[in-house]
Amino acid sequence: MSFPLLTATAVVPALGAVLTAAVPAARRSAAKWLALVFSLATLALAAVQLVRFDPGAEGPFQLTESHAWIKDFGVRYELGVDGIAVVLIALTALLIPFVILAGWHDADPLGTTSSRWRPTQGFFALILMVEAMVVISFEATDVFLFYIFFEAMLIPMYFLIGGFGDRAGERGEEETAAQRSYAAVKFLLYNLAGGLIMLAAVIGLYVVTADQLGTGTFSLQEIVQARADGQLDIATSTERALFLGFFFAFAVKAPLWPLHTWLPNAMGEATAPVAVLITAVVDKVGTFAMLRFCLQLFPEASKWATPVILVLALVSILYGALLAVGQRDIKRLVAYASISHFGFIILGIFAMTTQGQGGATLYMVNHGISTAALMLVAGFLISRRGSRLIADYGGVQKVAPVLAGTFLVGGLATLSLPGLAPFVSEFLVLTGTFSRYPVIGAIATFGIVLAALYVLVLYQRTMTGPVKESVRGMPDLRVRELVVVAPLIALLIFLGVYPKPVTEIVDPAVEHTMTQVDKVDPKPDVPLTDVEAAK
């Protein structure tokens, strides 16, 4: 038996979490370094996955592992990655070290150091725990296994949001704590509600397979195979109900309008690194699961629901962007911008074209990096002044030019400036949508004007103009902070100029999904000319 690479990629951060949590109270910095080392080890394993993954290979999944787990219910411990998963695992593993580095001092206890209270250890252990669960969610090809970790993720996230936040600032200790626990509970309840509906659908899926195949199964591949062979024939209404159950959970997580309101609260109250963890890592599981489970398990129902979902995605894009324009709080602004971006991702997935889905996958990666860059710099800014309100800043560019410059680059990436990575994915999504649904594609394109508006208004109000008294003497980025931001920016530029390494891995997986849902790209009106044929 070969080395279980996929299991290892999830076990290493989990082990790291346990060890970090066990570090004695006094050895805080040891815990930080330990967490960083383990996150880097995970990154190394993810890199090995990328290298060993062969885009040209036969079959949907690679590096598979399969063991019986709960035999009575046909639950198996089945792991496997396709091009989409392997890229998203790499993104997760890549972002976690930056999240840890950026949050280096976020969980230092204030004043009281004597007690056995160990917030620092807890903070970093929870981050690693989330990483382990996200990684295994990306790897799981057994619906039940996926469901367990999809839900279990909520527990460490709940504590990360509710337990750690920015300094109280002018709002006062009590108000801050109340807001934070409100946000954490809201996050939990929304996602739990989604998860419970999904649980019903998961059980329903088991019942259907048990009924028709004799033995129930949760294995994605088995179900897909059985449907292809005609052994399994899910009634249309059942398929639609099951699809909605799955989709609802993913739409809460993604989040899709109108299930989005937990995100601004959660991202606003959490510290910037945790906010990055939410939007760049955890939420991606939702959009990823739409591609992997919704489309592959229920292709007919997906096509049935497409018109409604596209409209909801379109509303998300414009609504999120408009609300971002109206925000007074930097972190909530980024949250609403993310809602707009998730709209683009979902639009791309359900446009059911190669460009749309390939673009959506690329978008997940690029949105992760660009939001991380913007949000982490915003976090550095907020930690200097102790306020999240845009109105408390002004003229920062003059006192901290590097901070302002990196903030601008992050912002430009968010508004999808050509040359930076998000442009490629956004354009692919829009083209993919436009080629099948011209009206929706054209309306969605206006999102780019709104994106420019919210990014530039934010930049103008915080960074330009006369230097405000409150930001005078603000220090520029420190070395640790530069180490966090510089690689992210470099990556944004690299993937903007040369996205081929990612698209090459993603492409076959997308084509596989397209075959599953039995869709082909629309053909151009004018046949290829001789010039093109000669190429």
Add this chain to the structure above:
Amino acid sequence: MENLIGLLVVAPLLGAALLLCGGRRLDKSGHWIGTLLAAASFVIGVVLFADMLGRDGEQRALHTTVFSWVPVGGFQADVGFQLDQLSMTFVLLITGVGTLIHLYSVGYMEHDEKKRRFFGYLNLFLAAMLLLVVADNYLLLYVGWEGVGLASYLLIGFWQHKPSAATAAKKAFIVNRVGDVGLSIAIMLMFTTFGTFAFGPVLESAGDAGEGKLTAVALLLLLAACGKSAQVPLQSWLGDAMEGPTPVSALIHAATMVTAGVYLITRSGSIFNGAPDAQLAVVTVGAVTLLFGAIVGCAKDDIKKALAGSTMSQIGYMILAAGLGPIGYVFAIMHLVTHGFFKAGLFLGAGSVMHGMNDEVDMRRYGGLRKYMPVTFVTFGLGYLAIIGFPGLSGFFSKDKIIEAAFAKGGTEGWILGGAALLGAAITAYYMTRVMIMTFFGEKRWQPDAEGNAPHPHESPRTMTIPMVVLAFGSVFAGGLFSVNDAFLKWLEPVTGHSHGNSPVSALTVTAATVVVLVVGVALAWFQYGRRPVPATAPRGSLLTRAARRDLLQDDFNHVVLVRGGEHLTRSLVYVDHSLVDGVVNGTAASVGGLSGRIAKLQNGYARSYAVSMFGGAAVLIVATLLMRAV
């Protein structure tokens, strides 16, 4: 040779990277590095030009694919370059004027503490603009298109400690983005129609697509051109863009970037040729803008804003010419090049004046400066003669051709367009004469500023005057040179094609008419501003003047409808999100909480009340059982 094309873009890009990431150690030498790399790019351009001249008309275009950029299924975007005569013209203009303006900036920005960054942005602009003109497909062109928008944003807002500059920069970017939506959708439509967006296949098979599709693509491209070239209705950003340092106004907002729209339309010629309705829209936009810009230019007292109005108007001429189809493409580009010379020269002159006048921009506080700044006066004067189309100078040749072409469109349209172009020429002569007189002639009207510093007008340093002199040479001779033997026409014809049309009036009549309106315009301005002293504070003016001062109220319209409307929309949406979308959820939570609170009250601690409920429950069970049995 093909590899050199890439180098053309890379040289200034390298400069930008060096200067922006290099840190303080480059503060001392940064501006020279920037200028050197711009000059390097110009030299490469000249080498390529020489190489191109060595080949025949049809074999002049170079094409190279560097690498596959975004390959996803049928969507194949390459990073590839195409250098034909049209691109070459732009490359020389951009790098030539660009290098001169780098040189000028060395003097102009000498005392600015952020000089290194300024040159970094200028280099970034050059790289993006060169990418725009040498790209071999629309998506890569789009990268350059937005790249110049970014550079323009950064440079307009260069003095961003001034809120007005920061606002102007943001406005420019956002208005441009509206145009970019047009370009985006146009590219998507090309992709769905042709399966590609590379120039070669799209333009060759344009005829095979239906007229409806072509019209849609062409109108979308026009929207893009309107944004970038400040044409009505997306013109409002250009006036505000004058907040940027003057060299920026000269390079980006006069000579090169704002002409990108003309490039786009000319480049997409075969699409427009197949869509007459779209062409009608193009010429309408051009004609309206050329009058709009000219009228605005008449009323402004700010020298840069007057010149900005003039830029708008002159680009209107180019768009008009480009909209005429094969009759006009060549002349659009020819006017673009000559305009690049004289308008850059005029802006540099204005910058030189401001440099000597403590950054005063109000022309009512100038006057009589010809004695203090002889070089500036002469070069500005030559630019002035060129722009009004004084016979023999550059502007005369190029503008005259456009007016001829407008008449050659034929029919009523031809008369209307030709008439508008002639009227525009008269107004141009008027407002430029006004600028000239108010600045260089008459009494001196400057006063000490609030802190009591009186300006001491003086000539600018060499680094600034040399570029002005060079550009003045261009303003004088370029047009004549291009027209010798129809050299420019023959140079561009293989790319854009050309037809003569059939003009109802002879070329000589048009030329005569042009000269007549020119004299009328100049004379009118002379009577108004030359014969009597100019008041230091602006008179109230007629209704039209007041409207023109406010950019013909178009900004007010935008402000009321778009800005205010948008603010109200977002504010109400924030409210809706909080109280409606979130409210539904929070309401559910609150009602569950309330209900459980009510039910909890039953738990009152009195043993006897518990007993009652037990007996009650037992009684209900018994009754229920009996009932069940009865049924």
Add this chain to the structure above:
Amino acid sequence: MNPVNYLYLAALLFTIGAAGVLIRRNAIVVFMCVELMLNACNLAFVTFSRMHGNLDGQIIAFFTMVVAAAEVVVGLAIIMTIFRSRHSASVDDASLLKL
């Protein structure tokens, strides 16, 4: 004698007991009323046993007696403890156990 009469008596005793539990405040009296209800049940069980001619009802009556005895022991102890600490035997005074 008709055994149904015993059932009437049992029902009467149960009602008296139930009314006492609901109406009286003194814990001892409530307690006695509970005993009365239990014994009413016992009477009913024994009567049914007689009517149906098997021993099941009598067996259950024994169970009830055992449970009642145990309950008396624990219940009286609780009442005594409360009376000692609060100087009251009223059931309404011991109402702290609530939300």
